[in-house]
Amino acid sequence: MKHHIDGSPLESDFEIKMETLSLSVEPGSKDVIVKNLYVSIDPYQLNRMKTYSSSQTAVSFSGSLTPGLAIDTYGVGRVLTSGNPNFEKDDLVVGLISWGEYSILKEGVILNKLDPMGFPLSHHVGVLGFSGLTAYGGFFNVCKPKKGEKVFVSAASGSVGNLVGQYAKLFGCYVVGCAGSRKKVDMLKDKLGFDDAFNYREETDLNSALKRYFPDGIDIYFDNVGAEMLEAAVSNMNTFGRVAVCGVISEYTDSGKRAAPHMLDVVYKRITIQGFLAADHMAVYADFITTTTDHLRTGKMQALEDVSIGLESVPSAFAGLFRGDNVGKKIVQVGEE
Amino acid sequence: MKHHIDGSPLESDFEIKMETLSLSVEPGSKDVIVKNLYVSIDPYQLNRMKTYSSSQTAVSFSGSLTPGLAIDTYGVGRVLTSGNPNFEKDDLVVGLISWGEYSILKEGVILNKLDPMGFPLSHHVGVLGFSGLTAYGGFFNVCKPKKGEKVFVSAASGSVGNLVGQYAKLFGCYVVGCAGSRKKVDMLKDKLGFDDAFNYREETDLNSALKRYFPDGIDIYFDNVGAEMLEAAVSNMNTFGRVAVCGVISEYTDSGKRAAPHMLDVVYKRITIQGFLAADHMAVYADFITTTTDHLRTGKMQALEDVSIGLESVPSAFAGLFRGDNVGKKIVQVGEE
Numbered sequence: 001m002k003h004h005i006d007g008s009p010l011e012s013d014f015e016i017k018m019e020t021l022s023l024s025v026e027p028g029s030k031d032v033i034v035k036n037l038y039v040s041i042d043p044y045q046l047n048r049m050k051t052y053s054s055s056q057t058a059v060s061f062s063g064s065l066t067p068g069l070a071i072d073t074y075g076v077g078r079v080l081t082s083g084n085p086n087f088e089k090d091d092l093v094v095g096l097i098s099w100g101e102y103s104i105l106k107e108g109v110i111l112n113k114l115d116p117m118g119f120p121l122s123h124h125v126g127v128l129g130f131s132g133l134t135a136y137g138g139f140f141n142v143c144k145p146k147k148g149e150k151v152f153v154s155a156a157s158g159s160v161g162n163l164v165g166q167y168a169k170l171f172g173c174y175v176v177g178c179a180g181s182r183k184k185v186d187m188l189k190d191k192l193g194f195d196d197a198f199n200y201r202e203e204t205d206l207n208s209a210l211k212r213y214f215p216d217g218i219d220i221y222f223d224n225v226g227a228e229m230l231e232a233a234v235s236n237m238n239t240f241g242r243v244a245v246c247g248v249i250s251e252y253t254d255s256g257k258r259a260a261p262h263m264l265d266v267v268y269k270r271i272t273i274q275g276f277l278a279a280d281h282m283a284v285y286a287d288f289i290t291t292t293t294d295h296l297r298t299g300k301m302q303a304l305e306d307v308s309i310g311l312e313s314v315p316s317a318f319a320g321l322f323r324g325d326n327v328g329k330k331i332v333q334v335g336e337e
Numbered sequence: 338m339k340h341h342i343d344g345s346p347l348e349s350d351f352e353i354k355m356e357t358l359s360l361s362v363e364p365g366s367k368d369v370i371v372k373n374l375y376v377s378i379d380p381y382q383l384n385r386m387k388t389y390s391s392s393q394t395a396v397s398f399s400g401s402l403t404p405g406l407a408i409d410t411y412g413v414g415r416v417l418t419s420g421n422p423n424f425e426k427d428d429l430v431v432g433l434i435s436w437g438e439y440s441i442l443k444e445g446v447i448l449n450k451l452d453p454m455g456f457p458l459s460h461h462v463g464v465l466g467f468s469g470l471t472a473y474g475g476f477f478n479v480c481k482p483k484k485g486e487k488v489f490v491s492a493a494s495g496s497v498g499n500l501v502g503q504y505a506k507l508f509g510c511y512v513v514g515c516a517g518s519r520k521k522v523d524m525l526k527d528k529l530g531f532d533d534a535f536n537y538r539e540e541t542d543l544n545s546a547l548k549r550y551f552p553d554g555i556d557i558y559f560d561n562v563g564a565e566m567l568e569a570a571v572s573n574m575n576t577f578g579r580v581a582v583c584g585v586i587s588e589y590t591d592s593g594k595r596a597a598p599h600m601l602d603v604v605y606k607r608i609t610i611q612g613f614l615a616a617d618h619m620a621v622y623a624d625f626i627t628t629t630t631d632h633l634r635t636g637k638m639q640a641l642e643d644v645s646i647g648l649e650s651v652p653s654a655f656a657g658l659f660r661g662d663n664v665g666k667k668i669v670q671v672g673e674e
Contacts, residue, residue, distance in 0.1 A: 047601070057572075061605035226600045235394075248600040260595035263563045263585040264384070266612035268398035273610040275603035 137281025474618025641665025
């Protein structure tokens with residue numbers, strides 16, 4: 001990152017820096033040197049790139065980034081050298097590595113040994129990683145679904161949205177997703193089993209669109225985008241409806257953009273709007289892994305991944321998130337397994 | 338009500354109609370004829386007076402009113418004649434009577450015998466009636482307070498707000514209220530024991546005002562007003578903060594008025610915004626009555642009532658709610674006990 005970024009990110013906001021790295025750990029140090037393999041590309045990183053004044057909460061809670069320094073990210077790698085007795089050379093690890101080819105991880109940084117359980121390593125960045133936990137914790141703990149309820153998911157072909165839709169279907173809900181292209185919409189219906197889906201770019205009135213797709217109203221809205229879509233969803237909600245606010249991509253690139261849901265709807269329909277972070281739902285981590293690995297093995301769930309190759313593709317992969325380029329979880333493979 | 342009302346109500350929007358009433362019940366009818374004594378004057382009634390097109394949810398959920406017909410309201414009365422075996426002449430009753438001197442209540446209308454338990458009858462319209470249950474259920478069930486938490490209440494001298502503040506103080510929270518005049522602010526601090534209070538009309542920047550009154554942030558916001566106050570409260574909330582949306586008086590008179598809270602705050606601070614109605618909290622009714630009568634008897638709680646006399650004062654009492662005329666629960670005594 002060359003400088004702080006307050007609007008939509010461009011490839012040119014980033015540069016690849018080279019420096020010489022010693023592959024040996026200093027005596028007495030507990031550093032772990034990791035060769036990065038797969039790194040996660042997530043929209044929330046943009047909140048860390050902002051100037052503090054533009055969005056204080058987002059910057060402070062997500063951890064601000066300093067221009068010129070490596071950007072830490074969730075990802076999978078392999079240990080090259082370890083001064084830490086918990087890790088050995090060639091261990092597979094998952095945790096906070098970086099958008100780079102190698103990471104030097106100080107003691108205390110989140111890093112865990114990874115058992116791939118027979119799944120591709122990339123799955124551990126997405127469907128079995130934080131995106132998966134976000135979808136699982138958000139849907140089951142925050143939305144508290146009941147079988148047969150009507151669920152609406154925005155950014156439904158994104159890293160979290162596609163999984164929420166799949167969990168909701170497997171749980172017995174009626175699920176409609178929206179996405180930004182015809183191709184994505186077809187995929188949601190044909191490949192992921194959504195009951196229906198629509199391209200929001202083709203709709204002039206989101207309120208009417210939702211009325212069309214949910215003639216009996218929405219019980220659960222899993223919100224990844226905020227703004228007009230949240231307003232329209234609240235207008236179309238049933239009594240005791242729940243909105244899980246996972247992301248607000250409309251506000252990430254435009255801090256002036258706001259959702260103004262009709263609060264009379266919120267009162268009379270007793271709607272709950274709740275923000276959450278995956279980290280609050282570690283209590284269901286074991287359930288999440290058991291359930292999700294089962295569904296993947298039996299073919300009931302699909303891991304939708306959009307993998308680019310090579311560190312040099314990180315800037316366009318990241319900028320592309322905000323143009324809707326990705327289909328499913330965006331991952332960059334930065335090293336050969 | 339002469340016609341539907343879509344903005345702020347005026348006295349001239351109403352008229353008193355006279356008609357001859359038979360005080361005997363037809364043989365076989367289960368009608369109950371009640372002499373009305375105290376009637377509740379509540380802001381939500383305005384939602385019932387709107388044209389359907391202006392606010393469909395509010396109008397449908399609150400039950401639309403027809404111009405020219407009596408307006409039903411929560412209140413206390415005395416039975417004059419009864420065809421219903423559950424009620425006898427001279428019984429005190431509480432339920433859905435009307436803004437009028439007499440009510441003829443058909444079978445099925447909400448009506449219960451009232452045991453005044455030694456309290457003034459007006460208390461059963463306010464602190465021991467639906468206003469009290471709204472405050473109690475909203476604060477304890479929706480806000481889920483913990484001792485020591487910081488609570489902000491808007492419209493804090495209103496029928497519900499003043500009780501929320503008192504419950505919160507007695508429970509062990511730190512409570513700040515806002516109201517629309519210096520006199521109300523003094524009363525909150527001096528008479529009701531609020532830790533602090535401010536006049537929102539004297540503040541040019543609500544965000545800074547709340548930062549000043551809550552240097553350590555807000556844990557619970559009991560919202561009666563919506564709009565800019567909700568936005569400012571969300572900006573000043575702590576992590577896992579809760580907003581109970583009880584009323585949106587700013588939207589009652591201006592359907593174009595909206596609150597646009599910063600959803601990035603909602604996500605990163607994991608804020609819950611929840612609308613509710615008192616009717617959802619009947620499960621705590623017995624607790625509410627026991628707790629509140631105890632507090633009233635020991636003088637720990639005050640019943641703040643603003644009583645006008647005579648049916649002819651109903652229009653100005655109602656219109657005055659939207660000008661902030663009332664201090665505490667607005668009640669009209671329409672008949673002599």
